[in-house]
Amino acid sequence: xxxxxxxxxxxxxxxxxxxxxxxxxxxxxxxxxxxxxxxxxxxxxxxxxxxxxxxxxxxxxxxxxxxxxxxxxxxxxxxxxxxxxxxxxxxxxxxxxxxxxxxxxxxxxxxxxxxxxxxxxxxxxxxxxxxxxxxxxxxxxxxxxxxxxxxxxxxxxxxxxxxxxxxxxxxxxxxxxxxxxxxxxxxxxxxxxxxxxxxxxxxxxxxxxxxxxxxxxxxxxxxxxxxxxxxxxxxxxxxxxxxxxxxxxxxxxxxxxxxxxxxxxxxxxxxxxxxxxxxxxxxxxxxxxxxxxxxxxxxxxxxxxxxxxxxxxxxxxxxxxxxxxxxxxxxxxxxxxxxxxxxxxxxxxxxxxxxxxxxxxxxxx
Numbered sequence: 578x579x580x581x582x583x584x585x586x587x588x589x590x591x592x593x594x595x596x597x598x599x600x601x602x603x604x605x606x607x608x609x610x611x612x613x614x615x616x617x618x619x620x621x622x623x624x625x626x627x628x629x630x631x632x633x634x635x636x637x638x639x640x641x642x643x644x645x646x647x648x649x650x651x652x653x654x655x656x657x658x659x660x661x662x663x664x665x666x667x668x669x670x671x672x673x674x675x676x677x678x679x680x681x682x683x684x685x686x687x688x689x690x691x692x693x694x695x696x697x698x699x700x701x702x703x704x705x706x707x708x709x710x711x712x713x714x715x716x717x718x719x720x721x722x723x724x725x726x727x728x729x730x731x732x733x734x735x736x737x738x739x740x741x742x743x744x745x746x747x748x749x750x751x752x753x754x755x756x757x758x759x760x761x762x763x764x765x766x767x768x769x770x771x772x773x774x775x776x777x778x779x780x781x782x783x784x785x786x787x788x789x790x791x792x793x794x795x796x797x798x799x800x801x802x803x804x805x806x807x808x809x810x811x812x813x814x815x816x817x818x819x820x821x822x823x824x825x826x827x828x829x830x831x832x833x834x835x836x837x838x839x840x841x842x843x844x845x846x847x848x849x850x851x852x853x854x855x856x857x858x859x860x861x862x863x864x865x866x867x868x869x870x871x872x873x874x875x876x877x878x879x880x881x882x883x884x885x886x887x888x889x890x891x892x893x894x895x896x897x898x899x900x901x902x903x904x905x906x907x908x909x910x911x912x913x914x915x916x917x918x919x920x921x922x923x924x925x926x927x928x929x930x931x932x933x934x935x936x937x938x939x940x941x942x
Contacts, residue, residue: 605737613746614725615641616736624754628764630746631655631674632721635765638671639689646670647690650702651678652767653825656887657700657894659762665898668697672764678702679710680804687811696818700897701808703824708847712803766887773886775876779934782830782882785941789839794846801847805854812858821897822855823864824848826872826889829923830882830931836924845917852909864897865904868916874927 609617611624615637620626626642628634639647646668648657655674662670673686683701690696717723724732736742753759812820835841848867855861872878872892878885896902904912 604743607747608737608739608742611747611750612637613742613750614736616725616733617641619643620754624750625759626761626764627750627753627759628672628761631672631676631765633725635672635674635686636689636726638764639673639686640693642671644669644671644690644694646696646698646700647673647687648700648702649673649683649687650700651704651707652676653704653884654678654702654890655765656768656890658766658887658891659764661891661894662698662700665894666698670698670700674765677710677715678704678707679715680707680807681710681712681714682716683707684807684811685714685716691811691815691818696815699818699820701820701822703808703822703851705824705827705844705847708801708804708851709797710800710804712800712807768887771880773878773880775931778828778830778876778879778881779931780936781880782834782935783938784834784935785837786937787941788837791839791841792843794842796843797847801850805851809854809858812855812861816860818860820858820861821864822861823893823897823902824867825893826866826869826885827883828876828879828885829873829927830876830879830935832873832920832923833928834882836920841917841920845913845920848916849910849913852904852913856904856906856909862897863904863909864893864902865909865912866893866896866902868912868919869902870919874923876931 610621612618612621613627614630614633615626619638619641626638628638646662646666648654648659648662648670649672651674655672657672659670659672662668673683673690675682675686687699716726722735724735832841835844848865852863852865855863866872872885872889878889880886
């Protein structure tokens with residue numbers, strides 16, 4: 578009887594390890610075949626490129642998809658409809674998105690794209706904050722899954738045996754591909770169900786009651802030069818790629834905010850210096866939207882002080898196609914001077930009608 582029990586125990590252990598091994602292999606196969614983060618291949622036939630989670634999918638899509646152009650930018654660039662660019666520029670575009678839009682982060686994504694494709698165009702959203710951001714990438718610091726950001730397959734165990742991937746991401750991919758109405762041109766788009774109107778803007782704007790002393794114009798000079806060097810190195814290294822660099826239109830409340838932080842002159846200086854350096858490259862086309870009065874003075878275009886509606890994204894794309902708002906060496910200073918005048922008109926006059934609806938930061942020092 579004892580020998581029989583021992584033999585049965587051995588058989589059970591063998592079966593346990595065999596079936597555990599089979600289960601492990603099936604898990605790996607499921608992840609590799611469906612690959613919801615697109616680490617190994619583009620979508621298999623019959624499935625769509627369901628791109629809704631940029632921290633997990635952006636790097637993989639840049640590694641494995643077929644494309645010849647990218648839209649690079651922060652959260653304000655997520656709501657572009659890819660086919661606007663495809664039709665307007667006769668290209669095949671995908672997005673290289675990082676919410677913060679820091680120069681170092683976007684250059685990291687561009688490097689991946691340039692390693693794998695000969696890019697015709699880079700449509701680059703240049704946020705003012707990107708010029709004063711840290712020049713080191715922030716992916717690891719913000720908890721991104723770094724095993725997806727390298728080319729080391731041996732650390733993909735966290736991907737293969739991830740319950741969320743197996744039980745949520747793969748079914749989500751299949752459901753949106755087969756039963757849902759997901760539009761691949763809306764990759765990373767967050768605008769659905771969001772409201773864009775003055776009530777939203779004013780409800781989310783917590784205004785600093787005090788006004789800080791205005792910083793010197795060259796206050797951010799050192800970090801500005803470092804960030805521009807990062808971007809310029811990609812431009813100069815890829816002379817056959819046309820960089821459409823555009824500075825987006827933040828609302829007038831954003832200008833009110835940076836005035837109260839004492840940043841107006843420094844940010845305008847940064848923009849002027851960025852334009853001066855970027856316009857020295859033959860493969861750069863530069864567009865400036867900050868002083869577009871019809872957009873920035875109409876709070877119905879915004880969700881908060883900087884995030885605008887997809888209609889404005891469409892408008893920007895149309896301008897890139899038509900050449901409207903393009904700046905050059907002869908008029909970039911004129912645009913900055915115009916924005917300077919407008920920014921002070923905003924804080925001295927245009928924001929006044931909204932002041933009774935603006936929330937005040939009660940904890941301001």
